[in-house]
Amino acid sequence: MFYNVSLRIIVKFLLVFQLLITSPVYAEAKQTVNIAYLAQEQKVPPALSNLDPFIENKGVLGAELAISDNNTTGQFTGQQFSLKKFIVPIDGNVADVFNKSIDGQFQFVVSTLPAEQMIGIADLPAAQQMVLLDASTRDDALRNEQCRKNVLHILPSRAMRADALAQYMMKKRWNKWFLVIGPNPEDRLFAHAIKRAAKRFGMKIVEEKIWEHTYDARRTAQSDVPVFTQVDDYDVLVVADEQGLFGEYLDYRTWHPRPVVGTQGLIATAWHRTHEQWGAVQIQNRFKEQSGRWMEEQDYAAYLAVRTIGEAATRTKSNELKAVKEFLLSEQFTLQGYKGRPLSFRAWNGQLRQPILLAAPRSLVTTAPVEGFLHPRTELDTLGYDQSESTCK
Amino acid sequence: MKKNCLALFLAAASIGAVQAETVFVTLEKDNALAVVDPLEGKLIKTVPVGQRPRGIAISPDNKYLYIATSDDDTIKIVDAANLAVVGELPSGDDPETFALNPAGDRLYVSNEDDSLVTVIDTASKKAIKQIQVGVEPEGITVSPDNRWVISASETTNMLHWIDTQSLAISDNTLVDPRPRAVSFTADSQQLWATSEMAGTLTILDANTKQILKSISFEIPGVSNDKIQPVGVAIDKDRNRGYVALGPANRVAVINAQTFEVERYLLVGQRVWNLAFSPDQKRLYTTNGTSNDISIIDLESQKVTKSVGVGLYPWGVAVKP
Known part of the structure; x- marks a missing residue:
């Protein structure tokens, strides 16, 4: 790996050295599009193991890659894109930073704030003259009863993820589910999405249990899991453990030999390092070269958020909120997202419609919508809350 | 690339002899080249050619095949008669698509990861220039009159007009999202460009570089995306x-x-690249996920045959 990378660099260096690189014809930069990136430092969560190091800068590196892509286009069209980062310290006040530094200076804001803070910012008076691109939350409430007209959601909601899993389970005819729910509020939200998906696709939850054991691998994995999973027969275990506190212990240790899906095992995600199709290998390579690590889901979301603004600004030749936002929510807007189908926004709740990857740790299993699930508008709308089900007013 | 095959077909057609042609298909996942007799509708043989072969073109004299073996980071030169690898070209990283000029002495390669087009002199087998283009350049073609090289960048959504004399970009045209393939008409007057994510075809006037028409497709029972x-x-x-x-x-x-869509012909799954027979009576298509090629009879406008070739057929070139 290191050998390859260094070899590539040497090859490139030689090429650059030997050859005259012709610069493109630059259009004169006439228009500037300013984008703010708003995030807050997060506490390091309890780690299950030391395999995956905690990544502090999830999101921001994706936004940086997208700005550079936007500017490559911009040099031909006369638009200049700039990204200003506002990373609030853990004990800092996000609203203060927003009011002081973003209010009046930006119309486009990419946020990787958690749900509660994101909605707090969206409700500030100054935010009403902005579009907020949420590159972090997956809450269905934010796309339904708590929706805000000035917010667009890039990542798939929990309901979209659960529907993606359910479609594949239905195809495999793994109809009987054993649902295991973690102790955190997010786990209950995902479990709710799983139950909704089961009902929608005619699956049956034959057993449901809350995980109440410890998170100690030595004790939990070999003794607690077999006892805990000693239930009547089922086809597949669906786990809801968003923080990853115990879900990894389930595989290979259940009483019945059954696969694990949900937040561990086979997961439903917007992006994954095993994804290579539809040009994905290109962006995986570009991201790794820029960042020195794999692209995470939040990096992908922030990338798409900044590309969304770029695409709309290029097409409308505008940096004005009204023109850009109108275009974003129109049928003309299509974003290339390396997932084989054009991405666009659901006008009724601001959710980005997109394929969802179903991935095992080292292989991409399939993508949803799964072949055969049909919809009169687009098959992408078989995932999550459809227009008629939406409670976003 | 296709254009050069076309020029070649014209030359072959003018000789007037009706003879069996050979269809070469790159097999991305078999690391091989399939050799097909299209008149018999038979796969003759499959030969290993290098890692992940994709783009393919034949030299104007029909002596050599150029094959981009992406995971070998090179373009292989293959003797079209005995299929032996006789040389390599310095394509840069991960070559996928490339185009030959009508004389066959220059080859233009898209370097997708580096946003570059590399210009290679085929006689000396040396890269003579790199031209900076938009993000993720893919589709590339040379006009039959050798005036323009067109590079389409997928993420920048642009067609770059590269002057073949100065080897510099002279114009850029914004097109619909994710432009994939570009092709000139034989008279070099029009440029046709496909946009994968928008589902459209854009036809441009090569003189004014203005868009003449954008065509959308609609197929009953197939969702637009x-x-x-x-x-x-x-x-x-x-x-x-x-x-x-x-x-x-x-x-x-x-x-x-008229730019009207006349009909849709059902072929194999994920149909990707196209090539005419030398007499332009047939069209060959590579079908990526059904692992075959389809043969379309152009007089009757019917798909007459599909021939299984191997895993992930990608590019196609025809030797008269």
Whole structure:
């Protein structure tokens, strides 16, 4: 790996050295599009193991890659894109930073704030003259009863993820589910999405249990899991453990030999390092070269958020909120997202419609919508809350 | 690339001899080249050619095949008669698509990861220039009059007009999202460009570089987001153009005079690239996920045969 990378660099260096690189014809930069990136430092969560190091800068590196892509286009069209980062310290006040530094200076804001803070910012008076691109939350409430007209959601909601899993389970005819729910509020939200998906696709939850054991691998994995999973027969275990506190212990240790899906095992995600199709290998390579690590889901979301603004600004030749936002929510807007189908926004709740990857740790299993699930508008709308089900007013 | 094959077909057709032609298909996942007799409708043989072969073109004298072996980071030169690898070209990283000029002495490669087009002198086998283009350049073609090289960048959504004399970009045209393939008409007057994510075909006037027409496709029973145009080829008399529609599993037939879509021909799955037979009586399509090629009879406008070739057929070139 290191050998390859260094070899590539040497090859490139030689090429650059030997050859005259012709610069493109630059259009004169006439228009500037300013984008703010708003995030807050997060506490390091309890780690299950030391395999995956905690990544502090999830999101921001994706936004940086997208700005550079936007500017490559911009040099031909006369638009200049700039990204200003506002990373609030853990004990800092996000609203203060927003009011002081973003209010009046930006119309486009990419946020990787958690749900509660994101909605707090969206409700500030100054935010009403902005579009907020949420590159972090997956809450269905934010796309339904708590929706805000000035917010667009890039990542798939929990309901979209659960529907993606359910479609594949239905195809495999793994109809009987054993649902295991973690102790955190997010786990209950995902479990709710799983139950909704089961009902929608005619699956049956034959057993449901809350995980109440410890998170100690030595004790939990070999003794607690077999006892805990000693239930009547089922086809597949669906786990809801968003923080990853115990879900990894389930595989290979259940009483019945059954696969694990949900937040561990086979997961439903917007992006994954095993994804290579539809040009994905290109962006995986570009991201790794820029960042020195794999692209995470939040990096992908922030990338798409900044590309969304770029695409709309290029097409409308505008940096004005009204023109850009109108275009974003129109049928003309299509974003290339390396997932084989054009991405666009659901006008009724601001959710980005997109394929969802179903991935095992080292292989991409399939993508949803799964072949055969049909919809009169687009098959992408078989995932999550459809227009008629939406409670976003 | 296709254009050069076309020029070659014209030359072959003018000789007037009707003879069996050979169809070469790169097999991305078999690391091999399939050799097909299209008149018999038979796979003759499969030969290993290098890692992940994709783009393919034949030299104007029909002596050599150029094959981009992406994971070998090179373009292989293959003797078209005995299929032995006789040389390599310095393509840069991960070559996928490239185009030969009509004389066959220059080859232009898209370097997708580096946003570059590399210009290679085929006689000396040396890279003579790199031209900076938009993000993720893919589709590339040279006009039959050798005036322009067109590079389409997928993420920048642009066609870059590169002057073959100065080897510099002289114009850029913004087109619909994710432009994939570009092809000139035989008279070099029009440029046809497909946009995969928008599901459209854009036809441009090569003199004014203005868009003449944008064509959308609609197929009953196929959702619009599955219509993803890729390969494009126009017949020499500019009667009809053909567009491969990817996962819609169809080739669109377009009246090249009126720009009306005449019909859709059902071929194999994820149809990707196209090539005419030398006499332009047939069209060959590579079907990525059904592992075959389809043969379309252009007089009757019917798909007459499909020939299984191997895993992930990608590019196609024809030797008279």
